[in-house]
Amino acid sequence: MNKENNKGIKKPRDENNIHYKNALIKKKQQIEEKRKKKEQEQLIKGISQEEINETTYYFENGLRRVLPYFYTFKVNAKGRWIGRTIVDVFVNEFKLCNEETTIKKIEKGLIKINNKIIEPSTIIHHHDEIEHQVHRHEPPVYCDKLTIVKETNDFIAIDKPSSIPVHPCGRYRHNTVIFILAHEGYTNLRPVHRLDRMTSGILLLAKTIQAAREFQSYMTIKKKEYLCRLRGRLEKTTVTSKIGRKRIDDKKIHVSVNEIEEDGKECHSEFNPLFYDEKTNTTVAVALLGSGRTHQIRVHLQSIHHPIVNDPIYAAQFDESKCDDEGIFETQYGGTIQWKIEEGCIECEHLKGDPIQYGIYLHAWRYVIDDEIFETKLPYWAQPNVDISQEINEFNKNHILI
Incomplete structure (x- = not known):
């Protein structure tokens, strides 16, 4: 075939090509720089009274809902x-x-x-x-109080319930930690570390821009201990691997999942079992992180075939046609309509269902930051005498386990 006939034919991508690998690394660096820039912009902007006045909350059946x-x-x-x-x-x-x-x-x-x-x-x-x-329209979240664990002149530490995102993302805005606390008078809080929506536990927020910047520049999280409930009997183990990020992007869903990959960032997790429950064939363990990659504990536990029991992404098949961005299936809308139906609003005419799951068995239990300790109470599912077999059976019924 001559050169002219070759025009328009795209060569297959060689993923082992050094130029392709370098371009991929550069692209990931650009994405990370963009993320950091966005975080810095969020540090500067607090929440105005005008934003707070956009809507109000109402509470039903243990859930916090937002008026559209x-x-x-x-x-x-x-x-x-x-x-x-x-x-x-x-x-x-x-x-x-x-x-x-x-x-x-x-x-x-x-x-x-x-x-x-x-x-x-x-x-x-x-x-x-x-x-x-x-x-x-925003999805509902748990109506649990955001308990203040410790408060200083510069910081506030809360025990974040699962189901609540830290800051506005996707469909969530007022049903986020930042906005809920703003409604309670804390209008200038800035999170200084991450905690997934489906994860509960310690969340540290700075009260000023200066405190947030000082934390990022000078303060060190010396120890991060998480509690998790995982499938099977686990002995004490350590996992060291490289974790990379894979993005699922189409009209139905935009979600990032993490996986073990050669070009990822190296990270280290240590798992120490607290007790094994024979009835549910699950182990409650303390996870100590030597680094802080997104979904690190979840990916590491999946890699050793002991995923978090009710993890919809890493313990079950991920069906993007039926799930939200966290792999959560939705059921029918369970609340009452306390607002005027808006003509032309698709969501008013076809109300989206409520999530069938509001958290996973993963909890940020104890952080040691410089010389200060932040610790929460044990979540119910991490206590030895609490029967969670019904919850696990319900999860298993709704998912294809992996």
């Missing part, structure tokens, strides 16, 4: 959107958008580009800012 409210999303055009119509992007990139509804929203001025009224045929260009006003 109007909110304008703003996003810069992504590379893959350039040259496409606004309708094409909305219909093919966003979960809840169809062509008819998108066109109606454009006609009502609820979707704009660069703060200007547009047509359905408008093409997206580089540097465009897209605005989308929505009637925003």
Whole structure:
């Protein structure tokens, strides 16, 4: 075949090619730098009274719910959107958008580009800012109080319940730690470390920008101890491996999962069993982290075939067609409608179901930061005389275990 006939034929990617590997490393570094920049921007901005007044909470059946409210999303055009119509992007990139509804929203001025009224045929260009006003619905979370474990002039440490994200992400905004505490008068808190939505336990927040920056620059978390309940009988063990990040990206879901991979970052976990429960064939263990990679404990336990018992991502098959970004299945909406149904709002017309699961058996139990110890009470599932067999059976019934 001559060169002319070769035009337009894409060569298969050689994943062992050194240039490809270097490009991949550079891409990951850029993503990490972008994440850090975003975190720094969040450090500067507190929560205004105007934001607090957007909505109110109400409580039902042990859950905290948010009254739907109007909110304008703003996003810069992504590379893959350039040259496409606004309708094409909305219909093919966003979960809840169809062509008819998108066109109606454009006609009502609820979707704009660069703060200007547009047509359905408008093409997206580089540097465009897209605005989308929505009637925003948030998922419920546990209504457990955010217990203050310790408070100083610079920091506040809380015992975060599972189900609550730390800061706004995805569908969550007011049902996050930052906003819940803002409603209680703490309007300028800034988290100084991470804790997953489905994980409970110690969360440290700085009261000022200066305290947050000092923590990141000078303070050291000397010891991180987590409690976990895992499948099978586990003896004392140590896991050292490299963990990398894999992203699932399509219209239905946008989620990152971690896995053992050669090009990942090396990390170290130590697991010390506290007791074994024969009835459920589970072990409660203390996990000590020598590093802090995302999902590190969950990935390491999966790698030694002792996953956290009710982990929907690392202990079961992940079905992106039925799950949210944490692998959680949804059931029917279980609350009462305490707001006026908004005409044209897809979620008002077709209420999304509530999660069937609000946490996993993973708890940030004790942190030693410099010379100060932060510790919570034991979660119920980590206590030897508590029967959790019904919870485990319910999880197993709804998932295909791996």
